[in-house]
Amino acid sequence: MKRIGLVGARGHTGRELIRLLSRREDMGLVFASSRAMAGESVTALASEAPRELRFEALDAEAVAAKGADAVILAMPNGEAAAYADAIAQAAPGTVIVDLSADFRFDASWLYGLPEIHGRDRHRGATRISNPGCYATAGQLCVAPVRHLLSGPAHVFGVSGYSGAGTTPSRKNDTEALADNLMPYALAGHIHEREMSRHLGQDVRFSPHVAAFFQGLIATAQLEFREPVTQEAFKGAYLDAYADEALIGFIEDRPPEIRDGAHSNGASVGGWTLSEDGRRGVVVCALDNLLKGAAVQAIQNLALALELDEFEGLT
Ligand SMILES: NC(=O)C1=CN([C@@H]2O[C@H](COP(=O)(O)OP(=O)(O)OC[C@H]3O[C@@H](n4cnc5c(N)ncnc54)[C@H](OP(=O)(O)O)[C@@H]3O)[C@@H](O)[C@H]2O)C=CC1
Ligand SMILES: CC(=O)N[C@@H](CCC(=O)OP(=O)(O)O)C(=O)O
Known part of the structure; x- marks a missing residue:
């Protein structure tokens, strides 16, 4: 052992x-x-x-x-x-x-x-x-299509307040968070640089912290050089993660916080294209403390x- x-x-x-x-x-x-x-x-x-x-x-x-x-x-x-x-x-x-x-x-x-x-x-x-936790979810959203992108990927993140650790701060103060959603570090968050570096692709990232304890969502907006079909968009993720034991797919709706919280793996899905096929949106839900x-x-x-x-x- x-x-x-x-x-x-x-x-x-x-x-x-x-x-x-x-x-x-x-x-x-x-x-x-x-x-x-x-x-x-x-x-x-x-x-x-x-x-x-x-x-x-x-x-x-x-x-x-x-x-x-x-x-x-x-x-x-x-x-x-x-x-x-x-x-x-x-x-x-x-x-x-x-x-x-x-x-x-x-x-x-x-x-x-x-x-x-x-x-x-x-x-x-x-x-x-x-x-990092957001960096994991963001990269899972962007990696399968990074070669198709015409510019930076935009990742919107929301996490539970356990993400802010145990040292008291406004971001883990349950009174300040009650009935609230707190944006922070809207440019230059460390996970923005981390995603950009490890994907070899510019990422813009805007994190938010909410009143629940654990769980995280990353919603990625992706602009493509050429129009893509729904089949190709979704297929890129199914192919990339098909053999991955800890990555699951939700095909008929976007993953929600509850799909990732308390789970060891990540849920990817909610693939949505603009009418002209030049913009795609995908969501990843995971537990910030786990995956x-x-x-x-x-x-x-x-x-x-x-x-x-x-x-x-x-
Ligand atoms: N929370 C999350 O969602 C995620 C956290 N991380 C990263 O993981 C790390 C831990 O996060 P998290 O568990 O939330 O942090 P916590 O604030 O919950 O815990 C920090 C721990 O570190 C110890 N500690 C604090 N300062 C020192 C020090 N100077 N020397 C030795 N021990 C120290 C504390 O114990 P004691 O004071 O008793 O020694 C405590 O056990 C962080 O770097 C965080 O960024 C990464 C991904 C997600
Ligand atoms: C809500 C909250 O504060 N979340 C943390 C999550 C990042 C984290 O814990 O990871 P590293 O510090 O290891 O990158 C933050 O944004 O800093």
């Missing part, structure tokens, strides 16, 4: 990772780092955790000294480098999967979105950067460790 450590374990994505790891025979959670919950049983947060496991407040050197087979970093942006450096010094073979945005633009890290960027480079990889974060991290980890990508996920 591969020995897995988790840093940022009491956070929203950490909680999901503990649950997903408990569903695998071939991976075992051997430490869970949290400063706020140090000393408490991990089962107090996640009943699925190993019974004997307690949260520990581990700094980067202490994490590296554990010598785990793999470490998942699930901390806010800006914290991962210290852990990556300490692990490079003390335990360079330890696989790191980082959920933050810190290495998504660093070519020496593998950007792990298997359904779009493949699985060929995972085997033996030790530095994996996990994509948008923890599920994808488990896929990446399993692929790097040469284990079954989908155990406990499908």
Whole structure:
């Protein structure tokens, strides 16, 4: 069994990772780092955790000294480098999967979105950067037709407030969100750059946060160089994702938040064309904490460790 450590374990994505790891025979959670919950049983947060496991407040050197087979970093942006450096010094073979945005633009890290960027480079990889939640949904919308586009793709995103993490802010304040929808970072959101970079295609992105806890929608507006037929538009997605266990299709209506929330996979559909066939709209719904974060991290980890990508996920 591969020995897995988790840093940022009491956070929203950490909680999901503990649950997903408990569903695998071939991976075992051997430490869970949290400063706020140090000393408490991990089962107090996640009943699925190993019974004997307690949260520990581990700094980067202490994490590296554990010598785990793999470490998942699930901390806010800006914290991962210290852990990556300490692990490079003390335990360079330890696989790191980082959920933050810190290495998504660093070519020496593998950007792990298997359904779009493949699985060929995972085997033996030790530095994996996990994509952002909107960036996952947006790329799933754009990738199958990117070669047909005449200009930037426009992605409208709405996510639940768990996307804003546990540090209090207006974006996870349930009073400010009640009966409300909050647009933010309307130009230059990190996921706008992330989608553009990894698709090799300009993306414009406008995120919004809503009063529900988890779930996310990306609606992509796509302008084509030449008119396309409904069959070709929809067919591009059916072909691209036909063999993907975690991508489902909704063919008769657009996917809604409820189609993605609490699901390990993503739902793609709602293909709609303008009358002249030059503009297409497609929707992806997924769970920001799952396919948008923890599920994808488990896929990446399993692929790097040469284990079954989908155990406990499908
Ligand atoms: N929420 C989401 O939908 C998604 C999140 N992500 C990314 O995943 C990462 C985790 O997100 P999320 O789970 O929402 O975050 P949370 O705010 O819910 O959790 C953050 C965790 O990090 C720990 N932490 C905070 N600061 C530090 C620090 N300086 N050193 C060590 N540990 C620290 C906290 O524990 P403690 O203070 O107890 O140590 C806490 O467990 C982020 O980078 C986020 O951008 C990616 C995709 C989707
Ligand atoms: C509602 C909300 O704030 N959502 C987050 C989602 C992004 C996220 O969590 O991912 P990374 O920071 O890892 O890219 C945001 O827009 O920043």
